[in-house]
Amino acid sequence: MRRVAIASMAQSSGGESRDSLMDFTFRVAKEALDKAGMTRGEVGCIMIGSSDIFHSGLSCSNSFDWDGTGAFMKEGSRAEESIFAFIYACMRIMSGQFDTVLVTSLVKGSENPDNDACTSFFADPFYLRPVGMNETTAAAMQMREYMLHYGITEEQCAKVVEKNLGNALYNPYAHIKKKVTVDDVLSSPIISDPLKALECAPKSDGVVSVLLASEKKVEELTNRPVWLKGYGCSIDHFYLGDRNLLAGELKTAAAAAYKMAGITNPKKEIDVAEICEPYAFQELLWCEQLGLCGDGEGGALIDSGVTQMTGTLPVNPSGGVLAMNPYVSRGLYRIVEAALQIRGSAGEHQVDKDVSMALAHGTQGFAGQCHSVVILKG
Amino acid sequence: MMGRPVAIIGTGQTYHGRRRDVSYPELVREAVTAAFEDAGITPQDIDGVVSGTMPSMMEGISLTHFYFADALCQVGKPILKVETCGSTGQSLGHCGYYWIASGMGDIVLVVGHEKMHEGDSQATMTTVFDPFFQQTFAAGAPGIFTMQSMEWMYRFNIDEEKAREAAALVSVSNHDNAFDNPHAHIKIRVTVDDVKNAKVITYPVRLLDVCPNSDGACAVIFASEEKANKICKKPAWIKGLGFRGEEFFFGESDKSVWPSATEAAKDAYDMAGIRDPLKELDVAEVYNPFTYQEMIFYECLGFCPRGESPDYVLKGTFKKGGKLPCDPSGGTLCTNPIGATGLIRLAESVLQVTGKAGDRQVEGAKLALSHAMGGTDQFNGITIVSSEM
Numbered sequence: 001m002r003r004v005a006i007a008s009m010a011q012s013s014g015g016e017s018r019d020s021l022m023d024f025t026f027r028v029a030k031e032a033l034d035k036a037g038m039t040r041g042e043v044g045c046i047m048i049g050s051s052d053i054f055h056s057g058l059s060c061s062n063s064f065d066w067d068g069t070g071a072f073m074k075e076g077s078r079a080e081e082s083i084f085a086f087i088y089a090c091m092r093i094m095s096g097q098f099d100t101v102l103v104t105s106l107v108k109g110s111e112n113p114d115n116d117a118c119t120s121f122f123a124d125p126f127y128l129r130p131v132g133m134n135e136t137t138a139a140a141m142q143m144r145e146y147m148l149h150y151g152i153t154e155e156q157c158a159k160v161v162e163k164n165l166g167n168a169l170y171n172p173y174a175h176i177k178k179k180v181t182v183d184d185v186l187s188s189p190i191i192s193d194p195l196k197a198l199e200c201a202p203k204s205d206g207v208v209s210v211l212l213a214s215e216k217k218v219e220e221l222t223n224r225p226v227w228l229k230g231y232g233c234s235i236d237h238f239y240l241g242d243r244n245l246l247a248g249e250l251k252t253a254a255a256a257a258y259k260m261a262g263i264t265n266p267k268k269e270i271d272v273a274e275i276c277e278p279y280a281f282q283e284l285l286w287c288e289q290l291g292l293c294g295d296g297e298g299g300a301l302i303d304s305g306v307t308q309m310t311g312t313l314p315v316n317p318s319g320g321v322l323a324m325n326p327y328v329s330r331g332l333y334r335i336v337e338a339a340l341q342i343r344g345s346a347g348e349h350q351v352d353k354d355v356s357m358a359l360a361h362g363t364q365g366f367a368g369q370c371h372s373v374v375i376l377k378g
Numbered sequence: 379m380m381g382r383p384v385a386i387i388g389t390g391q392t393y394h395g396r397r398r399d400v401s402y403p404e405l406v407r408e409a410v411t412a413a414f415e416d417a418g419i420t421p422q423d424i425d426g427v428v429s430g431t432m433p434s435m436m437e438g439i440s441l442t443h444f445y446f447a448d449a450l451c452q453v454g455k456p457i458l459k460v461e462t463c464g465s466t467g468q469s470l471g472h473c474g475y476y477w478i479a480s481g482m483g484d485i486v487l488v489v490g491h492e493k494m495h496e497g498d499s500q501a502t503m504t505t506v507f508d509p510f511f512q513q514t515f516a517a518g519a520p521g522i523f524t525m526q527s528m529e530w531m532y533r534f535n536i537d538e539e540k541a542r543e544a545a546a547l548v549s550v551s552n553h554d555n556a557f558d559n560p561h562a563h564i565k566i567r568v569t570v571d572d573v574k575n576a577k578v579i580t581y582p583v584r585l586l587d588v589c590p591n592s593d594g595a596c597a598v599i600f601a602s603e604e605k606a607n608k609i610c611k612k613p614a615w616i617k618g619l620g621f622r623g624e625e626f627f628f629g630e631s632d633k634s635v636w637p638s639a640t641e642a643a644k645d646a647y648d649m650a651g652i653r654d655p656l657k658e659l660d661v662a663e664v665y666n667p668f669t670y671q672e673m674i675f676y677e678c679l680g681f682c683p684r685g686e687s688p689d690y691v692l693k694g695t696f697k698k699g700g701k702l703p704c705d706p707s708g709g710t711l712c713t714n715p716i717g718a719t720g721l722i723r724l725a726e727s728v729l730q731v732t733g734k735a736g737d738r739q740v741e742g743a744k745l746a747l748s749h750a751m752g753g754t755d756q757f758n759g760i761t762i763v764s765s766e767m
Contacts, residue, residue: 001480001481001482022626051433051440051441052433052434052440052441052461053433053434053435053440053505054440057505057509058505058506058508058509059432059433059434059435059436059463059502059503059505059506060432060433060434060461060462060463060464060506060752060753061433062433062461062462062463062623062753062757063463063506063626063752063753063754063756063757064508064626066623066624066625066626066753066756066757067625067626071623072623072624072625073622073623073624073637073638073641074622074623075620075621075622075645076621076623077460077462077469077472077473077621078460078461078462078469079458079459079460079461080430080433080441080443080459080460080461081441081459084457084458084459084460087458087482088458088460088473088476090480091473091476091477091479091480091482092476092480093480094381094479094480094481094482095381095382095476095479095480096381096479097381097476097479118440119440121438121439121440121441122439122440122441122444122445123445124439124445125438125439231482232456233426233456233457234454234455234456235443235444235447235452235453235454235455235457236447236453236454237447237448237453238444238445238446238447238448242448249453249454252454253456256456364441364444365441365444366444369444369447370443370444370457
């Protein structure tokens, strides 16, 4: 299997862009190419991560997205989620048929309905949709179960928001810039009991591009390649009643990624993690399932300060999804942020320690139905 | 440079049509089960799943891999959701190919699906256009394909009567072929006069020049060389593939020479080492939702010179028993569950080169082309399979 490296990256900020979606996309894709000194014509193939009508107002959004991502008359394809696009692009390089792939994921959240309206269309039309199921209501049930089963407190969940929005103040690309305290979180309106408003991710704009290259080619493009070391993905049953919401498929995905990367003790070997936490408590639960702490110890983990920017295992130094949630591209943002930390070029939100191995995580679906885990190394 | 050899070891299709008897997940499961039976393996044997549909409002469900987690037998496995509009089926197959070629998996299940009778397909397709400029005058799929047909006839100075006659023959031949295919949707005997007198949809395209709305799913199982040789007596081997896309705005590109179709085919031929497709290919499954468009494809795919496809059709080059039989399955013209259609083309080409095509078998077929088109006449994908590695 050929090795794959990230050669360059670019991202937009999460605030509402006044550019058209095509221009908005083009600027970021072009920046990633410019940073590697490459032209569109030289790239082997183009991979798009974007979503359908529910997230863009366009059916077959790849039709519209094609031009802005630089794909005109290029070999290419599109995946419905950004980490899917990333790993498919990696496969194309591993196959030996391409030496470079430009992956771009895009969504303009400011132009389409609320996340809950979009995610309610994941539900089947017969059983779940009529009762109002969407990602937020599913997460609320999961949070209640998490608190009841392990004695996790609302304060511990709220601490995640305080930490992540605090980190976001130092990330120039983050969408939500607001210093909040645990009390602010606890006194924010209840969205879907027990979830409070500040514990739910916003809806953001976001275009992010990554130029991937083969081992041979990457030498020409950068002297700071970031390597793909591990990947895992797994999906759970659809109906919530068929699942254990506190022991989902993230463990399976993580185990596969760790095996591929040769990681036996993730707590020790991973230096920083960018975790997809659209709901605050999920950061704690996902940390458990990623093996960064024991089952039920997510609350103690945040209390200990380990996951703070200054801790021994910082989680979401970028501010995470709570600070910026471009739904479709948020997974690739995690990858880019993890890679920036490895390169030591995250700027003001660079963590205080040497980063060699970083983890990026993405999830979509009700209560984390589908998870992807990516391990990167310098 | 070629990666690991990649084989197809099994295919499965639903009985396509108006499937009121099953739910959408049940439809998907029907194809998946058929593919596992054909390959003689179980869901435990697969390393991952690729799935996709025409990404749209068609069935009122978004990101269907969540809803279909159980139907696709993918729980506990890695998945990839790949979608490129009408060309989805070919893009799905390409993803299956790269998954195996990369070494990230040894057996991968690839599934395309669509249940078009759940929604309004033409209203859905109109939303492929942007809301500011094109959507206001786009009239679903026939509108753009008609403009393309007119542009093509004008550009190559093709006599309209001759093109009309040839298009009618294309329709008759596809409808006849569908009778040989137990999975085909539309099974009606039509004559050249029936086609020429059918009601106009968008001039010059008439009702019998147009594909139906279908419910259907298709599953194809990809495997590495080692697994294929162990599991399968007669696998099909992927020899070449290509996918290209043009500009989004319809008026900006030249649809009469159709660069994406031409270049995608060239990529696939280069990879497969094919220099004269008309001579070397034994059979082709061309994506033909419209008769006129099928003729444009013959030219783009290099089966005949530009502007001459009606002459070749009138000579019988592409019909059953001709020099290069096209769409012995009845093609897209008789069966079009969009997200599955491009994969059905691949599955049909696999059946041909493995000698499993039943009544629609082209005698001795060894090398076959499959193809799909998508977007606003924007994307083209090609896969070439062979009975030999």
